Amino acid sequence: MSTIPDNCKFASSHEWVRVDDDGTATVGISDHAQDALGDIVFVDLPEIGATVHAKDEVAVVESVKAASDVYSPVSGEIIAINEELLDAPETVNSVPYDGGWFFKIRLEDSAELDELLDAEAYAELCEGE
Template sequence: MSDIPADLKYIDTHQWVRVAEDGTATVGITDYAQEQLGDVVYVGVPDLGVTVNGGEEAGVAESVKSASDVFSPVTGEVIAVNEALEDEPEKVNEDPYNAGWMFRVKLADAGELDGLMDADAYAEHIAAEL
């Protein structure tokens, strides 16, 4: 089974979000998603300062076998992107929940988190896809 940290929230398109105490949210793809993609060779992230919308496309992850849109779990202004992924996209495969994060946003509405899946619900979602 894929690694599913309990401290994160998830969406059905296999992205995660970690919210810090300062109201910023870090976004990436899940361990399950990177396993399905295979070796990631390119990561496209949103531009700094743009507003991403919860549930909408915000980037892309490309592997040797396919490309997958990356959706933002939450709405907010992009305040940081993981520039290391430009030269080392494999970090998404190696450490999807830490070094492989994709972008950070300043949350527009913390209440949006209530509609996301917790680790147990996400595990059930994966099991239903198999």
């Protein structure tokens, strides 16, 4: 199990969110999630400009094993998507916390971040699965 980055917050549905310097946030799926899914072959991303709520289904990952919904951990407006994943979905497997990000979102309510798990709590969740 690789290290869980402590600059991220996590949803119990295995997405991570990281607040960037400009106050927006980046979202992806955790290393634990990509490992459980196996080789990822397709990623469907949300539309730029869409307004989403926390826990909405906003993206889909298809692996060799299964299709899986990706939920937004926070509410806000989608301001960027990682189009590289459309041609190179395996990036999610190789660098889930870096080049494998899914979308960037302008936070509507930063208090929502407090409801998410920190790295330590997320590690415990994964341990228990």
